[in-house]
Amino acid sequence: MPIVTLTTDFGEKDHYVGAVKGAIYSELESLRIVDISHSISPFHITEAAYIIQNAYRSFPKGTIHIIGIDSELNAENKHIAVALDGHFFVCANNGIISLLASEIKPEKIVEINIHDRVESNFPVLDVFVKVACHIARGGTLEVIGKLIDDLKELKGIRPVVNPEANQILGTVIYIDNYGNVITNITKSLFEKIGMGRDFKISARTATFSNVHKNYSDAINFDLPPEKREEDGKKLALWNSSNYLELAIYKSNPKTVGSASTLFGLEYWDTITVNFE
Template sequence: MAIITLTTDFGEKDHFVGAVKGAIYTELEDVKIVDISHSIAPFHLHEASYIIQSAYKSFPKGTIHIIGVDSELNPENKHIAVLLDDHYFICADNGIISMLIAEIRPEKIVEINIHDRIISNFPVLDVFVKVAGHIARGGTLDVIGKVTTEIKEMTGIRPVVNRNGSQIIGNIIYIDNYGNAISNISKKLFEQVGRGRDFIIAARSIKITKINANYSDAINFDLPADRREEGGKKLALWNSSNYLELAIYKSNPSTVGGASSLIGLGFRDSFTVNFVSDAL
């Protein structure tokens, strides 16, 4: 049974998500549909890129991922289907899979060319669903598109390493539901550049010298509860997607606040990781 995931900026108020699911079931009666997220900020490509990159590996090989963000067809925003890491991705060629191709080379990319057979101003509903159905039935990408080797990449998706390897300049690419600020610095890059050296993470006025494996690692549980520093505790950790995250212990944006508000970090804001041998 085919699995098709949906990642969109459609929200929950309108009919769009339900209509897409209905079209999938019309195309394929025996299929499982999984919602990854429909709460991407409108047209927010970095959010979509991070979320699909973080989620897709949990699915079986052969899963088909429809990404409906900024998907209107125009001369600068073509449609593509990508086979990467034994998963299929159907989306616009707007840089949305930049985080995936930064680490894994696609096995095949095609520019979808079935639009002359489909009249639509809702491509996710019509074009993307048709492509997903074709793939789910065992069809090849060559039938629905022209092979290409280049796709767009987003700016700001890659951190910058200075010439002597003493500093990484990262950017915030996503603020999660808890107000945690996720950066574009991967654990793999950090370890390659850092080579085991001590470091200082400098973000606004805070400095952090340790990266935790878990949020609670920042708390000294050997101390009595009334003597622990918990409220507003600032920390850094490798999140479940292995990206450097700046967080507040037990944050809540609507009450105590989160890293985004308490540290003052928003989308695209930069911060630095300075390796101590060169930073002092």
């Protein structure tokens, strides 16, 4: 049996996560369930998209990913099941899949149409679980939905390059548990536009002229500990997903501060890269 993952904004206090797991086991007791995250900020589609994009590749092909973010069915928020990169995604067509689809073309997309057979005011529990278990049994997507071509796209998810190709305008798309700020500027785009030129990254009052591979690359370990510039050391780096990240070395938002708090950066704030 394949693995089913869960990514939601349900949190840990309420019964929702347990109820969804119980419904899955009631359908197929042999399934394995893995929690990716239940701490997505409420209705935060971009946050969910970033987390899913960076988690799903670690799972084996055939894994089914249930995404319970902004999933209430309405005329502008249909439910979909998507086959992409050998995985299956069951979610609302609200832009969550567009970050994945910007890099890899989906193999198949269906708009779920089993709602007349399932009484529901909790779609993740009633509809998404039914669809995921259908797929887990080897069922085809066409049985539970009609084929469609278009996915709703998230606005502002892609950085903008100016006509002179000497500037990239990016935005903050994620802030992690350490307060590190992740932008939508990828290493591949940076290198394509930069072509080895010098650059300056600007984020409000913070500027950077180097991008590191690791957090510790910003620290001069040739100096004795008492002479190293560590506390509050700002840095830019390519994170494990090859997105441009702005960070504070060993940051803690609750004590010493973080890139988000110290630079004054929030979701959708602008990050500018100017090449010389």
